[in-house]
Amino acid sequence: MKHIPIHKLKDKTKAGMEIGCTYEKGTAEHVKQLGVHRDDHYVFFLIEKGSGSLTVDFSEVNISGPALYYILPGQVHHVLAAENINGWFIAADTMLVPAHYREVFENRIAVQQPYALSDEQHQQLLITAKLLHQHFNSDTEQPFYVQLLHSLLNSFIGLTAAGYCKGSEAAETATRPYQITQQFKKLLKQNFVKYKSPSWYAGQLMISESYLNEALKKTSGSSVxxxxxxxxxxxxxxxxYFSELNVKEIAHAVGYEDHTYFSRIFKINVGKTPLAFRKNYRK
Incomplete structure (x- = not known):
């Protein structure tokens, strides 16, 4: 493929969301056949039982139920295995995920990990998912169909965010370094193609470059x-790995006009040239 496919939610539904479960005929096989792609929306998984694995931005993620997991808009992913899994997937337009919940999902510097559920959490989420699924497939002409749909979706996402807040990072959320890390990561994702100077990000956050470095090292162990x-x-x-763009096109896509300079930077950091990387990982 020339470019990495981007699956757009608006091409599938006008409701801003969709929901499916492995109990539906052909759903599990359909998920496997999606192949490598990005989504322009959030995808949430509620695994009841069984286990599976997928790759998300070169990291392999293994999930065993009962557990939650989510994929952020733009992350490249595909399913590796989904044997004997019972569970649900919910796709949600970013605009339907409130900002305070997005902060919970997007504040991890590394790839997010599955969240193991207690029996109580599992039951709450399962009941909510079933109600959401039932309403999604009901008469769309009934009064307040969309409003009720989005309210149920908001409940599911809220329960998911609450679960992740109980994880190991929850105690850090009130600290200044943690808040700076969240703000930096959001800025970085939006601007890394154009801006690569640590001082630019520090300026946008209205702090010194040294303080930004200090905050990131405290929360992640690494520098700006x-x-x-x-x-x-x-x-x-x-x-x-996933597209057929040449090195020059890729260099431009990530903000380098000089593709030879990009290749040098790539080799210094990755340990091999872009073409060697492509050849090695496509064996």
Whole structure:
């Protein structure tokens, strides 16, 4: 494929969301056949039982139920295995995910991990998912169909966010370094193609570059420069592995006019040239 496919929710539904479960005939097989792609929306998984695995931005994620997992808009992913899984998937337009919930989902510097559910949490989410599924498939002409649909979706997403808030990072959310890390990551995802200078991000956050470095090292163990390079090289690796763009096109896509300079940067950080990386990982 020339470019990595982007699945757009508006091409599938006008409701801003969709929901499916493995109990529906052909659903599990359909998910496997999606192949490598990005989504322009959130995808939430509620695994009741069984286990499976998928790759998300070059990291393999293994999930065993009962558990929650989610994929952010733009992350490259595909299912590796989904044997004997019972569960649900919910796709949601970003505009339907409130900002305070998005902060919970997007504040992790590394790839997010599955969240194991207690029996009580599992039952709450399962009841909500079933209600949402039932309403999604009901008469769309009934009074307040969309409003009720979005209210149920908001409940499911809220329960999911609450679960992740109980994880190991929850105690850090009130600290200043943690807040700076969240703000930096959001800025970085939106601007890494155009801006690669640590001082630019520090200026946008209205703090000194040294304080930004200090905050990131405290919460993630790595510097501003590391995370800028990481974001650039992650996108470059995605394009090298999953698309047919040449090195010059990929260099431009990640913000480098000089593709030879990009290749040098890539080799220094990844340990091999872009073409060697592509050849090695496509064996």
């Amino acid at each position: 420069t590391y995370w800028i390079n990481n974001e650039v090289l992650l996108e470059a690796r995605r394009l090298l």
